[in-house]
Amino acid sequence: MSDNFENLRIMVIDDSKTIRRTAETLLKKVGCDVVTAIDGFDALAKIADTRPHIIFVDIMMPRLDGYQTCALIKNNSTFKGTPVIMLSSKDGLFDKAKGRIVGSDKYLTKPxxxxxxLDAIREYRPAA
Incomplete structure (x- = not known):
């Protein structure tokens, strides 16, 4: 399977400008269309307009954390099928379990x- 990431819309939700910029640069290089959000509220405002194929969400964020954001996405009938991949600097079993409970599809540890x-995107991208 060739790596064709073109026309793939990826949302990256993280309160760290560095993480957002790093992910955005990486993903744009492989052809993805990238939408970034600074927190859960920002993301929820953008999801309906942008309809991302895959969402990466940081766990530790102000206002609305990654768990709450993921739960809200998964509880929305339009977006419940959208893969949500949690990003966290914590590699604990509890955090991973909590991520599963709120419906996340995968868990990546930062950095x-x-x-x-890219492997996470390959795993969850929609079939062409």
Whole structure:
């Protein structure tokens, strides 16, 4: 299977400008259309307009954390099928379990590598 990431809309939700910029740069290089959000509220405002294929969400964010954001996305009938991949600097079993409970599809530990990011997209991208 060739790596064709073109026309793939990816949302990256993280309160860290560095993480957003890093992920955005990586993903744009492989052809993805990238939408970024600074927190859960920002993301929820953008999801309906942008309809991302895959969403990466940081867990530790102000106002609305990654768990709450994921739960809100998964509880929405339009977006419940959208893969949500949690990003966290914590690699604890509890955090991963909590992520599963709110409906996340995968869990990546920060700092993530380019390969981890792309592998997660390969795993969850919609069939062409």
């Amino acid at each position: 993530f590598s380019k390969d981890e990011l």
